[in-house]
Amino acid sequence: MTPVPPADLLxxxxxDPIGVGPSPVLSRHAQRQRQAQVQVVDDEGELVCDSGTVLTSTRDLRSAARYAPAAR
Incomplete structure (x- = not known):
């Protein structure tokens, strides 16, 4: 598996910084809310990927981040 490049998950x-593993804050948030609108931005603050859908787990959030660079 290719490592996820550093980015910010909104x-x-x-x-929430991503790319080095799941964030405890993100995990608690996902468990508490069970829904989140997700946007991934690069280091310069440009939008890389907007989920456009509601993601329901921390695993889904990591998947969105992993495939976001391909969306450029």
Whole structure:
């Protein structure tokens, strides 16, 4: 598996760094809310990927981040 390049995951407007493993804050948020609108932005703040759908688990959030670079 190719490592995920560093990026920021915006979960309901909150920034969470990704690329080095799941964030405990992100995990708690996903477990508590069970839904999140996700946007992935690069280091320069440009939108890389907008999920356009509601993701329901931390696993889905990591998947969105993994495939976001292909969306460019």
């Amino acid at each position: 979960v309901d407007g909150r920034r």
